[in-house]
Amino acid sequence: xxxxxxxxxxxxxxxxxxxxxxxxxxxxxxxxxxxxxxxxxxxxxxxxxxxxxxxxxxxxxxxxxxxxxxxxxxxxxxxxxxxxxxxxxxxxxxxxxxxxxxxxxxxxxxxxxxxxxxxxxxxxxxxxxxxxxxxxxxxxxxxxxxxxxxxxxxxxxxxxxxxxxxxxxxxxxxxxxxxxxxxxxxxxxxxxxxxxxxxxxxxxxxxxxxxxxxxxxxxxxxxxxxxxxxxxxxxxxxxxxxxxxxxxxxxxxxxxxxxxxxxxxxxxxxxxxxxxxxxxxxxxxxxxxxxxxxxxxxxxxxxxxxxxxxxxxxxxxxxxxxxxxxxxxxxxxxxxxxxxxx
Amino acid sequence: xxxxxxxxxxxxxxxxxxxxxxxxxxxxxxxxxxxxxxxxxxxxxxxxxxxxxxxxxxxxxxxxxxxxxxxxxxxxxxxxxxxxxxxxxxxxxxxxxxxxxxxxxxxxxxxxxxxxxxxxxxxxxxxxxxxxxxxxxxxxxxxxxxxxxxxxxxxxxxxxxxxxxxxxxxxxxxxxxxxxxxxxxxxxxxxxxxxxxxxxxxxxxxxxxxxxxxxxxxxxxxxxxxxxxxxxxxxxxxxxxxxxxxxxxxxxxxxxxxxxxxxxxxxxxxxxxxxxxxxxxxxxxxxxxxxxxxxxxxxxxxxxxxxxxxxxxxxxxxxxxxxxxxxxxxxxxxxxxxxxxx
DNA sequence: GACGTGAGTGTTACCGGTCACACATCGGAT
DNA sequence: ATCCGATGTGTGACCGGTAACACTCACGTC
Numbered sequence: 001x002x003x004x005x006x007x008x009x010x011x012x013x014x015x016x017x018x019x020x021x022x023x024x025x026x027x028x029x030x031x032x033x034x035x036x037x038x039x040x041x042x043x044x045x046x047x048x049x050x051x052x053x054x055x056x057x058x059x060x061x062x063x064x065x066x067x068x069x070x071x072x073x074x075x076x077x078x079x080x081x082x083x084x085x086x087x088x089x090x091x092x093x094x095x096x097x098x099x100x101x102x103x104x105x106x107x108x109x110x111x112x113x114x115x116x117x118x119x120x121x122x123x124x125x126x127x128x129x130x131x132x133x134x135x136x137x138x139x140x141x142x143x144x145x146x147x148x149x150x151x152x153x154x155x156x157x158x159x160x161x162x163x164x165x166x167x168x169x170x171x172x173x174x175x176x177x178x179x180x181x182x183x184x185x186x187x188x189x190x191x192x193x194x195x196x197x198x199x200x201x202x203x204x205x206x207x208x209x210x211x212x213x214x215x216x217x218x219x220x221x222x223x224x225x226x227x228x229x230x231x232x233x234x235x236x237x238x239x240x241x242x243x244x245x246x247x248x249x250x251x252x253x254x255x256x257x258x259x260x261x262x263x264x265x266x267x268x269x270x271x272x273x274x275x276x277x278x279x280x281x282x283x284x285x286x287x288x289x290x291x292x293x294x295x296x297x298x299x300x301x302x303x304x305x306x307x308x309x310x311x312x313x314x315x316x317x318x319x320x321x322x323x324x325x326x327x328x329x330x331x332x333x334x335x336x337x338x339x340x341x342x
Numbered sequence: 343x344x345x346x347x348x349x350x351x352x353x354x355x356x357x358x359x360x361x362x363x364x365x366x367x368x369x370x371x372x373x374x375x376x377x378x379x380x381x382x383x384x385x386x387x388x389x390x391x392x393x394x395x396x397x398x399x400x401x402x403x404x405x406x407x408x409x410x411x412x413x414x415x416x417x418x419x420x421x422x423x424x425x426x427x428x429x430x431x432x433x434x435x436x437x438x439x440x441x442x443x444x445x446x447x448x449x450x451x452x453x454x455x456x457x458x459x460x461x462x463x464x465x466x467x468x469x470x471x472x473x474x475x476x477x478x479x480x481x482x483x484x485x486x487x488x489x490x491x492x493x494x495x496x497x498x499x500x501x502x503x504x505x506x507x508x509x510x511x512x513x514x515x516x517x518x519x520x521x522x523x524x525x526x527x528x529x530x531x532x533x534x535x536x537x538x539x540x541x542x543x544x545x546x547x548x549x550x551x552x553x554x555x556x557x558x559x560x561x562x563x564x565x566x567x568x569x570x571x572x573x574x575x576x577x578x579x580x581x582x583x584x585x586x587x588x589x590x591x592x593x594x595x596x597x598x599x600x601x602x603x604x605x606x607x608x609x610x611x612x613x614x615x616x617x618x619x620x621x622x623x624x625x626x627x628x629x630x631x632x633x634x635x636x637x638x639x640x641x642x643x644x645x646x647x648x649x650x651x652x653x654x655x656x657x658x659x660x661x662x663x664x665x666x667x668x669x670x671x672x673x674x675x676x677x678x679x680x681x682x683x684x
Numbered sequence: 685g686a687c688g689t690g691a692g693t694g695t696t697a698c699c700g701g702t703c704a705c706a707c708a709t710c711g712g713a714t
Numbered sequence: 715a716t717c718c719g720a721t722g723t724g725t726g727a728c729c730g731g732t733a734a735c736a737c738t739c740a741c742g743t744c
Binding site for chain 1: 694701
């Protein structure tokens with residue numbers, strides 16, 4: 001009863017309470033907490049007992065104030081959580097957990113530079129130790145370039161020619177591979193439903209497709225530009241379905257491929273007998289479409305992991321090495337790709 | 343040069359620097375920052391000029407230390423970002439941004455109580471002001487129950503009979519509605535591919551389906567239990583496709599419905615002429631499946647918004663009112679539901 | 685026996701804000 | 715003329731940790 005600190009009970013104990021209970025100084029408690037070797041076994045035991053007894057948990061805010069490190073990483077991510085970015089976030093989360101970092105996500109409504117800068121500012125205000133953008137749009141990665149603070153930063157899914165360290169899938173290689181596969185099946189050329197302008201992945205996938213065609217001297221048809229959504233794949237697909245010379249299409253993502261499949265079906269063109277289709281992303285339902293969709297699988301989770309590793313390295317070394325990490329893709333052949341009709 | 347504080351330049355200015363530059367005390371700067379009315383126009387102007395001049399930004403960590411408020415909300419979310427949870431997170435993010443909160447996400451590998459408690463602990467260690475679980479599994483919401491601290495908390499997508507405030511879609515009503523719709527189309531009964539045990543949504547959807555059948559005295563077939571993935575819908579779908587008396591199926595989510603469509607197709611049963619199918623979620627590609635999928639659309643983004651509003655209210659009032667917020671669902675009729683074959 | 689050395693511990697200042705309170709000034713009511 | 719309250723500003727303590735440094739003591743060395 002008498003002792004007023006113990007009587008309250010509800011108040012969260014602080015380091016001084018532990019020190020008092022263990023009969024040592026605050027500093028010694030701090031040493032125990034930080035695994036400082038210069039603490040005797042017996043003292044350490046006493047302190048640990050006191051901590052357990054009182055249910056002591058260090059106050060991360062106070063620690064952050066003195067050390068200048070919050071243990072929080074900021075992630076700027078597009079408002080609409082598409083499949084890819086969500087998976088990347090998953091990978092980031094995994095590594096962050098193991099490295100004992102919390103991640104603070106800041107969604108942006110649009111990918112223009114001003115919005116992204118605003119999001120970054122808010123993260124900086126919240127005192128993050130490092131910055132990540134999941135940057136499907138090229139403008140997003142650029143927003144990391146000229147920040148006032150010299151804060152470690154990294155982008156996922158962004159162009160490699162930026163000064164910011166980047167982890168991204170080998171989009172170009174994957175697209176090229178898919179296109180080659182179709183050519184090897186005997187198709188004279190391959191059409192392309194592209195992603196929107198301004199998207200890094202769209203540009204790379206288109207480039208990879210073009211390279212593969214040029215490498216064998218095939219015709220390079222005009223790419224049809226969609227917006228990643230199934231609907232645009234459907235609308236553009238109707239145009240393609242109307243042309244008898246179209247026998248193979250490489251769609252820049254699975255959603256658009258999905259819309260395309262439907263358009264082809266409505267037009268009475270069979271897949272894969274009349275037209276072959278390959279998408280990108282390997283969304284979970286790709287294997288269960290009718291027919292199961294052949295696709296290029298970028299390992300998003302791995303990209304997330306790698307980008308965080310890049311960031312942690314940067315934070316450890318203190319330098320802003322311009323590193324790039326390229327994640328290979330995998331071509332998944334299912335049932336929408338087959339030999340060209342003769 | 344003489345003045346060592348000004349000479350450095352790179353060091354981030356603190357409140358004392360602003361005070362010195364404006365010729366006032368720290369406290370006055372603090373007042374300006376917090377919109378305290380008792381500051382004269384002229385002083386305020388001077389201080390604001392000094393802040394701008396020096397590029398001053400308040401240190402949120404220091405502020406958090408004294409006020410005890412970090413301005414960060416913790417969200418526990420399942421590792422694998424399914425469509426629903428990702429959308430919920432989007433809604434949470436929107437409201438958080440407007441209310442000037444940052445959100446710290448903590449993914450958990452599995453939904454068992456221990457993992458969730460561990461994630462919660464890590465969030466508490468990082469000093470969040472409030473706690474949210476996106477809790478598709480019932481165990482997740484329960485992990486919020488007996489926390490040591492009296493911290494505001496809320497769950498999304500969780501059972502309403504918990505003591506924790508909850509925002510969730512009216513799963514039961516939606517399921518019931520979909521089932522009724524099929525019955526009205528003349529089907530004698532409706533089969534059900536359910537979600538996994540332990541899932542709140544699975545239980546509610548199953549209950550809604552059952553209620554609708556019982557209301558009209560229809561047979562209640564044994565539900566087939568899947569795991570949300572397209573594959574399980576496909577495997578269970580093969581069993582259903584083999585039974586000639588199956589004319590209508592309510593699948594607990596669109597992925598399983600997708601697998602089911604494929605199984606029906608392989609078995610030569612036409613949709614919707616022979617068998618009608620309704621799913622739940624309205625995933626973006628639902629409208630472009632073959633045929634376009636009828637489904638129940640819960641407004642996930644709205645659920646996220648509402649849950650955050652619930653949390654903010656709770657934080658403002660300081661009380662733990664046990665509030666529930668129910669979000670209505672919408673039945674989207676596309677092409678997989680039609681009159682029963684006679 | 686004096687002395688350097690390293691382990692183990694405590695003291696004090698400090699991080700960058702906010703809070704409680706003291707103080708000065710001024711107009712208006714008594 | 716006096717006292718009051720409102721307004722505007724400054725002072726010092728404090729939030730809960732960590733860094734820098736000082737101190738004590740046992741031990742081995744010359």
